[in-house]
Amino acid sequence: MLCVHYAIRALLCQAAHNSDIDPDRVSFTRSLRAARRGIRRAVGDQVSLAAEILHATHEILEGLLPRRRLRANPRVVRRKMSSFAVKRPEHRHWPQPTLPTPAAIRLLSPP
Secondary structure (H helix, E strand, C coil), X not given: CHHXXXXXXXXXXXXXXXXXXXHHHCCHHHHHHHHHXXXXXXXXXXXXXXXXXXXXXXXXXXXXXXXXXXXXXXXXXXXXXXXXXXXXXXXXXXXXXCCCHHHHCCXXXXX
16 A cells, blocks of 8 residues: 555555646646556556556646645644643644745855
8 A cells, every 4th residue: 555655655655746737736636547547447448557647747737736735743742741842822823834945945055
């Protein structure tokens, strides 16, 4: 099952990469169903597997998910015995990020 999950994720990521789309916008459930239909057609009709992968890729990209909203939560818990701070009223209105994650990350190179 893990290998099948990995294969579907690879198909999903390859489809997103080829179309310059964020992989978070592609539905795993839609990818799973497209892969199932493609395998059934390839086995039943003796159609080439490459053609079915291309067909599944187009089917996956038809219905994209909406963009994810930026969000963040304070690192606190309600339990009494914890190494994190106790949740207090000031944590209810935690500052939300202003940049998407890829734009906020800086890679430093050695001098």
